[in-house]
Amino acid sequence: MSLVRQIMGLILYVLNTLVWFVPIFICGVLKLIPLPILQRLLSKLAKACASMWVAGNNVNQSCISPYKLQVSGADTLNTKDWYLVIANHQSWVDILVLQRVLHRKIPFLNFFLKKELLYVPFLGLAWWALDFPFMTRTSKSQIRKNPKLKGKDIETTRKACEKFKTMPVSIVNFVEGTRYTEEKHQRQNSPFKHLLKPKAGGIAFVMQAMGEQINKVVNVTIHYPDGVPTFMDFVAGKVGQINVQVELMPVSDKLVGDYTGDNEFRVQFQGELNRLWSEKDKCIDQLATPSK
Numbered sequence: 001m002s003l004v005r006q007i008m009g010l011i012l013y014v015l016n017t018l019v020w021f022v023p024i025f026i027c028g029v030l031k032l033i034p035l036p037i038l039q040r041l042l043s044k045l046a047k048a049c050a051s052m053w054v055a056g057n058n059v060n061q062s063c064i065s066p067y068k069l070q071v072s073g074a075d076t077l078n079t080k081d082w083y084l085v086i087a088n089h090q091s092w093v094d095i096l097v098l099q100r101v102l103h104r105k106i107p108f109l110n111f112f113l114k115k116e117l118l119y120v121p122f123l124g125l126a127w128w129a130l131d132f133p134f135m136t137r138t139s140k141s142q143i144r145k146n147p148k149l150k151g152k153d154i155e156t157t158r159k160a161c162e163k164f165k166t167m168p169v170s171i172v173n174f175v176e177g178t179r180y181t182e183e184k185h186q187r188q189n190s191p192f193k194h195l196l197k198p199k200a201g202g203i204a205f206v207m208q209a210m211g212e213q214i215n216k217v218v219n220v221t222i223h224y225p226d227g228v229p230t231f232m233d234f235v236a237g238k239v240g241q242i243n244v245q246v247e248l249m250p251v252s253d254k255l256v257g258d259y260t261g262d263n264e265f266r267v268q269f270q271g272e273l274n275r276l277w278s279e280k281d282k283c284i285d286q287l288a289t290p291s292k
Contacts, residue, residue, distance in 0.1 A: 006232060019053075072246065096234070193284075194281055207257075211251065220244065226238075
């Protein structure tokens with residue numbers, strides 16, 4: 001039965017993606033016409049189509065691979081604000097969970113993506129049409145070889161965020177930078193029980209570029225009581241329950257500043273992020289404790 005669900009679920013995910021890819025891609029191409037009013041209209045239309053794509057995926061999950069979704073804290077969200085969404089990261093399933101939990105509660109989720117993902121069939125072009133920022137991170141070794149590259153990341157982020165200033169948006173950042181595994185946890189010697197060390201750079205650049213616009217931080221904690229699933233496990237209906245804790249936080253002054261040029265602020269920012277991650281670690285412990 002799980003194999004049948006897996007095949008049917010994959011077919012429906014692919015069909016749903018292809019159906020909505022066409023209008024999203026057409027909107028992206030037409031946005032190349034340099035008329036700001038037309039571009040804003042097409043951006044709204046593309047995001048509306050993407051919202052329908054998410055809705056189709058949610059129906060697929062409910063019918064083919066149902067699971068119990070336990071959510072708390074998502075009642076005060078709305079679609080009129082600019083949000084930064086931060087979450088722990090364990091599986092590709094996290095993205096589907098975020099989309100389901102936050103669908104039509106906040107503006108459509110925009111992810112900062114590695115430039116290489118632009119070449120993913122269909123999805124890469126859809127992400128481009130939806131104005132997802134494609135980033136090329138500058139490593140410390142590259143900066144040592146070419147000091148002129150220092151500050152290039154924040155400038156790239158600022159340019160990517162310019163298009164988000166005309167309509168409400170939700171920017172998603174997986175702060176750990178990669179999916180959690182026991183091997184990575186041990187290699188990092190992470191001080192957290194359930195999490196990898198948070199990487200401050202990405203979220204700091206977003207706050208530095210858009211701190212005046214982002215109204216709230218949506219802090220999401222995801223827990224899989226039956227063990228972290230692969231995408232194929234998820235499609236096959238092998239996930240019984242997913243617990244999600246949503247915390248809506250104000251944008252603290254400790255999160256907005258010159259991360260690249262102010263050493264004191266950088267230390268303060270990293271300390272605040274580590275505090276949030278320590279609280280998230282405790283939250284996972286609570287989610288993992290069966291209710292009596």
